[in-house]
Amino acid sequence: MAEFVQVLDAGHGGHDPGAVANGLREKDLTLKIALYTRDYIHELYEGVKVYLTREQDVFLSLSERAAFANRLGATHFCSIHINAGGGDGFESFIYRGSYANKSKTNALRNALHDVIIAETGFKDRGKKEANLAVLRETTMPAVLTENGFIDNKNNADFLKSDANLRKIALAHAHGLAKAHGWKPKAKPVPKPSTSGKVFYRVVAGSFADRENAEKRVRELKAKGIESFIDEYRA
Numbered sequence: 480m481a482e483f484v485q486v487l488d489a490g491h492g493g494h495d496p497g498a499v500a501n502g503l504r505e506k507d508l509t510l511k512i513a514l515y516t517r518d519y520i521h522e523l524y525e526g527v528k529v530y531l532t533r534e535q536d537v538f539l540s541l542s543e544r545a546a547f548a549n550r551l552g553a554t555h556f557c558s559i560h561i562n563a564g565g566g567d568g569f570e571s572f573i574y575r576g577s578y579a580n581k582s583k584t585n586a587l588r589n590a591l592h593d594v595i596i597a598e599t600g601f602k603d604r605g606k607k608e609a610n611l612a613v614l615r616e617t618t619m620p621a622v623l624t625e626n627g628f629i630d631n632k633n634n635a636d637f638l639k640s641d642a643n644l645r646k647i648a649l650a651h652a653h654g655l656a657k658a659h660g661w662k663p664k665a666k667p668v669p670k671p672s673t674s675g676k677v678f679y680r681v682v683a684g685s686f687a688d689r690e691n692a693e694k695r696v697r698e699l700k701a702k703g704i705e706s707f708i709d710e711y712r713a
Contacts, residue, residue, distance in 0.1 A: 483527045485520065485655065486548040488558035488613060489513035493538025498563035501635035505561040506536065508638055512559050512626065515648030523652060524661040545616035555587065555659065556621035557651065558613045561638065562628045568602030569595060572623040574615050575608035584620040587658040591622060594654030599647055601627060624651070 489509040491497030497505025510533070517529040530551060532544045539547075548556045562570070571592045573584050589606060596603045604625075614621045626647050627634035637643050655661070683699060683706065686692040692708050699706040 483555075483659065483661065484551055484553045485527055485529045486532065486551065486553040486556045487513045487516055487529060488532040488544050488548075488556065490558060490560040492533050492536055495538055498561055498629045500563065500630035501632060501639075503561075503629050503635055503638060505563075505629060508561050508626075508629075508644065509559045510534075510536065511641070511644050512648045512651070515645050516559070516651045519649050519652035520655065520661075523664060524656055525664050527661055541612035542616060545613050548621075549616075549618050553617075553619050555655070556613070556617045556619055557591070557655065558611075558621070558623040559651070560623060560625050562625040563630050564628065565630060566604065566628050567631050567634060568604045569599065569627065570604035570607055570625045571595075572607050572609045572611060572614065572625070574621065575610055580620055584622070587620050588622045590658035591624070591651070591654035594657055595624065595626075595647070595650040598650035598653060599626075599643075 489506075489512070491506035491509060493506075495506065497509070499505065513531055514534065517531060520527055520529050530547075530553070532547050533539055544558070545556075569592075571588055573581070573588050585606075592606050595601070609623075611623055614623055627638055629635055629638065656663075684692070684695050686695070689708070695706075
């Protein structure tokens with residue numbers, strides 16, 4: 480089975496800060512969410528390789544972002560943004576118009592959108608379409624998420640918490656997994672819990688015949704050494 484290639488696009492960067500308000504810059508928030516999402520996907524799911532259009536505070540044009548995903552032959556593209564304009568809540572976009580994989584693109588977006596709403600508690604502003612370059616120029620199914628409004632005080636207060644940025648990222652990971660049917664990684668078998676104390680066992684012989692074992696116990700007891708027989712199977 481071919482490896483699934485997921486591209487995450489942290490909106491803005493470098494000399495383009497994106498939306499700015501309430502002491503926050505969109506470019507910083509989107510990068511954190513993208514990095515956390517990548518880490519969650521790699522931690523939780525099998526057979527998925529995640530690439531980021533940027534991993535640092537650098538500028539990339541919209542066409543460069545789409546071209547990056549196209550060169551990789553990515554299976555899916557997700558561009559992460561923070562909104563502005565005085566609204567409240569979460570919304571998602573796919574490219575408008577008619578194109579070959581639109582029904583699939585919409586179905587994938589619907590699954591992602593619904594999980595993010597459920598896990599973040601954002602107000603649902605709806606599933607929308609727009610003529611956005613990163614959606615128009617990518618050749619694979621693509622979605623753009625708008626995760627709260629930076630100029631809405633309540634949304635901004637939510638976005639100021641790193642724990643909440645991780646919540647948004649985990650919701651993206653879970654939503655993408657649901658959309659694409661990624662297989663969860665097997666959980667490691669937990670080790671038996673102990674008190675942390677160390678114990679030492681003295682073995683005074685191992686016998687295939689029980690009579691010989693009982694004889695050794697009698698000999699040890701005659702010397703004042705308590706002992707017992709522990710039966711095991713090889």
